[in-house]
Amino acid sequence: MSACVSRTSIWKWQRKADFEEKMGGRFQLVHAKPSRTAAILLSWFLFVLGIGLYVHAAHKRHQENAEDRVVPTIPHMLHSTYEAAFRPAEDDEPTMGENANMPQRFLASMLWKDTKASARRFFYSLLLLIPAIFLGLHMGLFPYVGVFFSRFVLFFDKIIALSLLPILFIAVGIDELSKIMLIVIGVTPTIILDTFNLTRSVPQEQVVKAFTLGAGDFDVAYRVVLRQIAPRVLNSIRLNLKAVMLFLFAGEMIASTDGLAYRIALLRRHMGMDVIIPYVLWVALLLFLVDMTMRLINRKLHPWFREA
């Protein structure tokens, strides 16, 4: 009887759905499936709109004032970018002739010199995050380590890293160490706490099971838990890349003689928007490439991991 009733109600529901489809009835936006063309057009629309608006604004301002430096035209920016990328840095002695090839000229340029300086600080900072991962892992797995560090790390996490910058400059000087320390202080607590939480989220059954299979404490830590949380920890670092760059830029803008942020701060004084805008886009592109590389590495290293 109940089977009969339910079959009837299913049939009625089907008929209603068919009717609504024919009559162009309710359309659920949640279930919309953009076509490939629509997806491409929509995803690039805001980029095109932004560029269009910029070109329009630059054109307008240059009609009013041909010497305008606030919104440089695209050809002007391309020229300045070429100068930054293929002319020797102004503070360097010219070491190559005019007939040097493009890669050689790029490697001697201001853009490359600044990129190299910022990248060096950036990767040193990333390397210094590795101990943070191990600390978070041990805090999450070994109760005594957790009790010893967790309160301190939680407090440390609440300190505004930029407020420590003057202290760092006074204590360790204005050289590389203070800038790297700023990044580490700014991002490390987040990574420690994130790794701690990820470690705690590994099901207890897995830990117990590993012990029943003969694993010791460090086997459980490194062969069970770390391997399971590794892709999520990498994701956490990926999400913190922007914070790393933020602290890097703050350090470079205040006290540095090279680096991308130093150059942006320097050009701000001369209203050099024709170089600042390409530099900002270059940083975004580099960060995007680092993020993409890390995602690729994550996928290659952890084929079992499916992102939610």
Place this chain on the structure above:
Amino acid sequence: MALIQFEKVSVSYGAPSHPVLSSIDLSIEEGEFVCLLGQTGCGKSTLLRLVLGSEQPCEGRVLIDGTEHDQPDPICGYVPQKYSLFPDKTVMGNITFGPEVSEFNLLTRLTPRYFRQRREFRQQAMQYIRRIGLQDADAGKYPDQLSGGMQQRVAIAQALVNRPRILLLDEAFSALDPGTRRDMQVLIRQLWQGTGVTLVFVTHNTQEALQLGTRVIVLARETPNHGSRVVLDLAVSSSCAADEFSRLVARLDSAAGSTRESEELTPTIGGATPHDLAAAQDLLPNEI
């Protein structure tokens, strides 16, 4: 001497204390297939964790082969209902994990002996893979590429490859569909007979307990404010007839206070119904 011995074991949680188990006295001999039966929340899994050593009693003591265990160790194999496999390891990696960590630590894994022995571990794992009914090609698959039944098969092989004396299964088949569950029942029975391991199987399915176990222990609370006790400890004959089987199901259901639950679960046992217990006869242990 009994392999597993509970002596006046009580467990409570929280403050004010909420009793879960009260004065459990129980001994399990080597080679038995014990099914722990009871309603949800009656302390079956707690009892299992006490055997594992991952939990300690508030009163009394649990002896494994005459000694107290305060942490999990390889004397017990363990197959939980969920998270039974390491998701980052392939089927092969999951099965060889036990032998590898037992023999090699993080440093000795870098020696040539490890690479020589690893070949043996893999061959042994491959035998288990075939024995549990998987294909050779499944060895390279990750757990999320396997069905629930296949995952539990691998989890059992993973636990057995270390040759534990006790195998603990905590509602290991409860998330499986009826057909797969029946296959798993046959498999676990075969593995028990083949290895002689002492098996403690937690379930709340009365018929499953009767079909599989050589002994069924029922836990139940006398009142809601008391912890669970052993209310029935029944040796199961492997040659009981359909009417005897029916009588036992009714007796166990009434002891566990789970008649309704049993009726709801009945269709999961090979399609048998309370009105057709003769059909359940073909699932009885002597037929497996």
